[in-house]
Amino acid sequence: MRPDELAAREAVRETIARYAHAVDRAKYDDAAQCFTVDGVLDVRDAGRHEGREAIAGMFKGAGDRLLKASRDKALVRHHVSSIQIDVDVTAGRATAGSYFFVVTDIGPDHWGTYRDTLARDDATGRWLFTERTVTVDGRVPKSRMA
Numbered sequence: 001m002r003p004d005e006l007a008a009r010e011a012v013r014e015t016i017a018r019y020a021h022a023v024d025r026a027k028y029d030d031a032a033q034c035f036t037v038d039g040v041l042d043v044r045d046a047g048r049h050e051g052r053e054a055i056a057g058m059f060k061g062a063g064d065r066l067l068k069a070s071r072d073k074a075l076v077r078h079h080v081s082s083i084q085i086d087v088d089v090t091a092g093r094a095t096a097g098s099y100f101f102v103v104t105d106i107g108p109d110h111w112g113t114y115r116d117t118l119a120r121d122d123a124t125g126r127w128l129f130t131e132r133t134v135t136v137d138g139r140v141p142k143s144r145m146a
Contacts, residue, residue, distance in 0.1 A: 008087045011127045012094050012118055019129075020078040020100075028059035036119060040131040062145070066104070069144045075105040076145075080114070092120035094127060102145065110139035110146075 015034050022031035032052040035041065041049045041058065049058045067074040079101045087094040096116040102109045115133040120126075139146055 004089045008089050009085045012085050015127050024076050026063050028056045031059055032056040035129045039129050042133045044135045066144055077103045094118040104144040109143050110136050112136040
């Protein structure tokens with residue numbers, strides 16, 4: 001594998017991690033900045049959100065619900081694993097797939113998959129989601145995020 005391909009893969013991993021950390025810390029605008037201006041967050045069975053403003057608004061709504069459900073203990077931690085990345089450096093495009101597991105103040109909460117498409121932002125050098133599809137495979141009966 002060429003050095004530029006390795007660098008691109010690492011930049012994609014950074015975007016995936018930056019997203020999880022921002023959501024967990026209620027920095028919803030920062031999470032939305034992980035998307036292109038017209039990026040899409042498609043949460044299966046919960047809605048499709050287009051553009052950074054809509055994405056940040058969706059996060060805020062989910063964060064508010066979590067805060068209310070957990071009685072001011074809005075702990076949430078996303079654990080992302082088994083990240084598989086395919087990158088075309090020349091075209092500035094990448095796809096990624098991964099598993100996630102979410103823990104809240106009650107312990108295990110829900111889990112599923114991310115399927116991502118990303119594009120390189122030539123102005124910043126960052127790789128940003130053009131689309132992220134979230135599929136929840138399961139959740140505990142008293143999920144804070146249901």
